[in-house]
Amino acid sequence: MSTAGLSTPFKAEFDVNSQEFSLSGVIRPRSIEEIAVNILMLKEAIDQVRGVLYINVRRLVQMNNTAFQAFARVVLDTCQTRPDIRFVIVTSSVVGWTTRMFEHLNRIEPQITIEVYDSTFYPGQSFVEDTSFIPILRTQTKMTWRHERTILPRHGMRSGITMADICCGIGDFAVLVQKEFQPARIVALDHSKASLAYAREVATGFGIADIEYTYGDASEMLLEDDQFDFVSCRHSLQIFNQPEVLLAELYRICRPGGRVYVTNEKNSHCLGEPRSQSIQWTYNEVAKLFSHFEMDVELGPKSRRYLTDAGFDDIIVESFMVTNLDGDPRDFAEVITAWENVYAGEMAVKRGDSPEFIQRFRQGFQDHIFAALHPKGYAGWPIWVASGRKPL
Structure with missing residues (x-):
């Protein structure tokens, strides 16, 4: 429900099925009376649950001390009267102050624990946010941009629009779009602080100062509804274990009539000649390896289904x-x-693959390199592009 009477509204909601009480927005009451209805909602939620009540503050932008003390008092008092209940307060590194503020309750009361939601953001996070990948990402974008610059207008890209580039990585795609198409506004969001630092350097190097690089959780963004004419999310649905959750957020921030643009791969279709059999075997194994870590690098042709759903x-x-x-x-x-x-290093080792498997796995990549550099060779990496319109 939306809270009325405050200068800036916020939301307090309770989902009985998931036993989750959520607070979002800006909570700055002048007195406890202004949030009395929300305090009552929390008390009623406590009465309805058994075991664990989750208090979700991942999208809580601001909270003053009056509000914090009021909600905290209810939780602490319950711990004294209800030894059968535990509280799990779910915070996010995106809004770091919430973790620091609510950790105080954990120190007071052992029935209260804190979970930083995006500390284990998705199973493959440590691999895709590996800083050793940063230099090569720019090369990848240079290779795909030759194609995307002609494709983008068919998917709604044009000058003067508002754009969000979600999971922007090192930010080079946003820079290229700005130079080529000149949107009126670009917000570029990513969860890797190292990538964002690099992104700002890239933008400075190109003399571009008007891209808004933002740290954020793509599946729980602190961006308002219906903001952007064009929302891009490149090579990212395939590394989330729940791509539908990310798509729901992309849908939310896109304006009615605007478009969401995604790119994904089907890694088993990577090819090369000569040595095609070794290359084909390795990229089939890449798909299996990613699947082990709950990522789907075969997602490309599935894009239409995901967008429809x-x-x-x-x-x-x-x-x-x-x-x-x-x-x-x-x-x-x-x-x-x-x-x-x-892939053949950190990921295969973490999966527990044998030295013999890893040696053969590496050979396929070496053969792909051989095909790419051979004077008569051919090597390919397929990309699927898809976009959908948010209905009016």
């Missing part, structure tokens, strides 16, 4: 092949080398 209409799907013939083949080889280092 998320509520979009007027869905456009197309694909392109990045190859060793797109510019310098050494760029292609550098990308494959980076994949080998992470």
Whole structure:
């Protein structure tokens, strides 16, 4: 429910099915009376639960001391009278002050625990946010941009629009869009602080100062509803274990009539010649490896289904092949080398693969590099592009 009477509204909601009481927005009452209805809602929620009550403050932007003391008092008093109940307060690193503030309650009362939601954001987070990947990401974007710059207008890109680039990584895509299409506004959001720091450096290097780089959780964004004409999310649905959750957020921030644009892969379709059999075997294994960590690098052709299920209409799907013939083949080889280092290195080792398997796995990447650099060779990396319109 929305709270009336305050200068800035907020939301307090209780979901009995998940036993979760949520607070979001800005809570700055002048007196406890202004939030009395919400305090009562919390008490009623406590009466209805058994075991654990989750208090979700992931999207709580501000909270003054009056509000904190009022909600905290209810929780602490309950701990004294209800030894059968536990409280789990779910915070986010995106809004770091909530963790610091609510951890105080954990020190007072052992029945209260704090969970930082995005400390284990998704199963593959440590791999995709590996800072060793940062230099090669720029090369990847350079290779895909040759194709995307002609594709984007078909999916709603044009000058003067408002745009959000979600999971922006090192921010180079936003920079290229700004230079090529000149949107009126770009917000670029990512969960990796190292990537965002690099993104700001890239933008400065290009002399671009009007991209709003923002730290955030893509599945729980602190961005308002119906804001953007164009929302991009590239190579990211495939690394979330719940892509539908991310799509719901992309849908929420997109304006009615605006479009959400996604790119994803089907890694088992990576190819090369010569040594095609070794290459094919390795990329089939890449798909299995990612699946082990609850990521789906086969998602590309599934994009239409995901967009339809998320509520979009007027869905456009197309694909392109990045190859060793797109510019310098050494760029292609550098990308494959980076994949080998992470996939056949850290990821395969963490899965517990044998030295014999890893040796064969690495050989497929080496053969792909061989194909890319061979004077008569061909190497390809397929990308699926899809967009959907948010209905009016």
